[in-house]
Amino acid sequence: MRHPGRSLAALTSVVLTMSLAACGGSSLSSSSDGGGADGDGPVSIGLSVPLSGVYASLGEDMTQGFDLYLEEHGGQLGGRDVKVVKADEGEKPDTGVPATTKLVTQDKVSAVVGLVNSATALGLRDTFEGSKVPLVVANAGADGLTTPTSDYIWRTAFTNGGVGGALGAEVADEVDGGSVYLLGSDYAAGRESVGGFKKAFEAAGGKVAGETYTPFGTTSDFQPFLSKVKQSGAKAVYVFYAGAEAVAFVKQFDSFGLSKDVQLYGAGFLTEGGALAAQGASAIGVRTSLHYSDLLDNPVNGEFVKAYAAKYDEPPTTYAVQAYDAAAALDKAIETADSTSGADIAAALADVGEIDSPRGPWSFDEKHDPTQTYYLREVADVDGTLGNTILNPLGEQG
Numbered sequence: 001m002r003h004p005g006r007s008l009a010a011l012t013s014v015v016l017t018m019s020l021a022a023c024g025g026s027s028l029s030s031s032s033d034g035g036g037a038d039g040d041g042p043v044s045i046g047l048s049v050p051l052s053g054v055y056a057s058l059g060e061d062m063t064q065g066f067d068l069y070l071e072e073h074g075g076q077l078g079g080r081d082v083k084v085v086k087a088d089e090g091e092k093p094d095t096g097v098p099a100t101t102k103l104v105t106q107d108k109v110s111a112v113v114g115l116v117n118s119a120t121a122l123g124l125r126d127t128f129e130g131s132k133v134p135l136v137v138a139n140a141g142a143d144g145l146t147t148p149t150s151d152y153i154w155r156t157a158f159t160n161g162g163v164g165g166a167l168g169a170e171v172a173d174e175v176d177g178g179s180v181y182l183l184g185s186d187y188a189a190g191r192e193s194v195g196g197f198k199k200a201f202e203a204a205g206g207k208v209a210g211e212t213y214t215p216f217g218t219t220s221d222f223q224p225f226l227s228k229v230k231q232s233g234a235k236a237v238y239v240f241y242a243g244a245e246a247v248a249f250v251k252q253f254d255s256f257g258l259s260k261d262v263q264l265y266g267a268g269f270l271t272e273g274g275a276l277a278a279q280g281a282s283a284i285g286v287r288t289s290l291h292y293s294d295l296l297d298n299p300v301n302g303e304f305v306k307a308y309a310a311k312y313d314e315p316p317t318t319y320a321v322q323a324y325d326a327a328a329a330l331d332k333a334i335e336t337a338d339s340t341s342g343a344d345i346a347a348a349l350a351d352v353g354e355i356d357s358p359r360g361p362w363s364f365d366e367k368h369d370p371t372q373t374y375y376l377r378e379v380a381d382v383d384g385t386l387g388n389t390i391l392n393p394l395g396e397q398g
């Protein structure tokens with residue numbers, strides 16, 4: 001069960017620091033090597049996720065995943081007590097860039113975890129490079145974050161093009177000569193996700209019926225776009241929407257009558273977590289690609305789902321896993337780093353090896369993205385609750 005009140009609770013904790021150390025306050029001094037210097041005090045880690053705007057529910061899940069990891073590890077990463085400094089990324093770069101920059105320049109954290117919105121993360125690339133503080137991206141999928149590769153940017157999530165691309169050949173096969181209409185939020189994530197899908201779909205012989213991008217964060221009425229889909233005669237649709245936009249899109253796709261005749265496909269964010277709970281029966285039958293579902297059958301996920309549900313009374317999401325794994329990567333890096341300076345932690349991230357994750361074991365590739373398996377998922381009623389069932393693996397991509 002989702003808790004609608006929790007976003008508000010999370011919002012009130014913005015900029016509050018959560019000290020899991022024996023004593024509060026930072027004994028860290030600033031360093032030209034980025035972020036906190038060494039000493040015996042807690043290591044300061046920034047957590048910047050949206051606590052407001054269309055992606056607020058994603059930020060809530062990421063906070064829960066990160067907090068769960070810390071709780072399971074005695075409030076420590078790499079044997080050091082942790083002081084978490086939280087910031088509200090908000091919806092777009094105008095809020096996310098200053099809030100995250102403050103973590104680096106004023107709070108002097110040793111590393112930052114988080115960032116949902118690709119445009120915001122891209123706007124911060126130079127800040128992390130210039131300050132030598134590592135950013136562990138726990139969601140934003142923009143290609144430009146890891147291409148070119150930066151010593152200071154690591155990602156525990158996905159690339160937008162990778163998630164879309166994973167589905168291309170599968171959909172070409174399923175529509176069997178029919179055409180597909182493409183839709184997405186009009187910013188880096190929507191364009192890259194649709195672009196990745198289109199490239200793989202066309203390479204497999206698929207035909208595109210039309211392509212439209214909807215204004216990000218301000219579109220609540222999708223009817224004009226759904227009319228275009230209907231007029232195109234497409235047999236299926238591929239979309240990129242997440243958070244509140246995903247809820248509105250899937251519900252309107254169904255109420256417009258399209259779900260009877262047109263198969264809806266998307267990047268898995270379309271039916272993830274709180275979005276699926278709010279979509280209800282309108283999401284049944286929607287097919288997506290993603291690297292995780294809480295229904296994934298492996299022992300690490302079994303334990304994770306149990307622990308997460310016990311703490312939060314709801315199943316975990318991809319967003320929670322990505323933040324949980326960011327904490328796991330920092331845990332390993334801080335353990336072996338020469339100091340808790342940003343530069344030393346960034347250097348140690350290169351040697352963390354395999355992360356034993358609820359999504360299955362994965363490692364950073366040469367660009368600092370996870371090498372992982374994507375799955376074809378379908379929304380179905382599982383024992384009275386809607387979930388993303390796993391149909392089959394779609395192969396490995398960044």
Ligand code: BEZ
Nearest residue numbers: 116117118140141189242
């Ligand atoms: C992005 O901006 O990269 C993004 C946002 C929400 C879900 C997935 C990707």
